[in-house]
Amino acid sequence: MATLPVYRWRLAPDGLATRRQLRALGLRPGGQDVAAQLERPRRRRGPLVAYLYRIDRAKPVRPMTTARAAALAAAMRARRTCTNCRTDVGYCVPRSLGMCVPCSDLESAA
Numbered sequence: 153m154a155t156l157p158v159y160r161w162r163l164a165p166d167g168l169a170t171r172r173q174l175r176a177l178g179l180r181p182g183g184q185d186v187a188a189q190l191e192r193p194r195r196r197r198g199p200l201v202a203y204l205y206r207i208d209r210a211k212p213v214r215p216m217t218t219a220r221a222a223a224l225a226a227a228m229r230a231r232r233t234c235t236n237c238r239t240d241v242g243y244c245v246p247r248s249l250g251m252c253v254p255c256s257d258l259e260s261a262a
Contacts, residue, residue: 159204161192168204175213182211 159165168188174180187206191199231244234252236259241252249256 156186157188159188159190161190164188164190164204167207169207169210170202170204174205174207174210177207177210178213179207179210180213181205182209184209 169177169179170190171181184205186203188204190202190204192202193199228244229240232240232242234241234245234255236251236255239252245252251259
């Protein structure tokens with residue numbers, strides 16, 4: 153089993169990119185295996201790790217279809233809907249509360 157090459161922070165060779173860098177270029181990994189690993193050292197914990205993919209093997213991002221856009225809109229609408237008062241509050245309801253902030257304040261005051 154071959155091990156991955158490990159590069160230090162900002163020292164990766166050209167032709168390799170992280171998932172975010174690929175996305176900024178309009179690409180996606182496209183099922184390829186991780187080509188290398190990037191490590192950023194930290195003082196008191198283990199290093200931050202990012203996986204690198206080959207740019208020449210990356211595929212273009214799939215276009216947004218109307219069905220995917222509708223599914224994304226429905227998912228975001230569900231995240232913005234309060235489970236208590238059933239209204240769209242205009243922001244994502246905090247998972248820690250499980251309801252909108254005004255409903256949480258009313259419940260904690262009672």
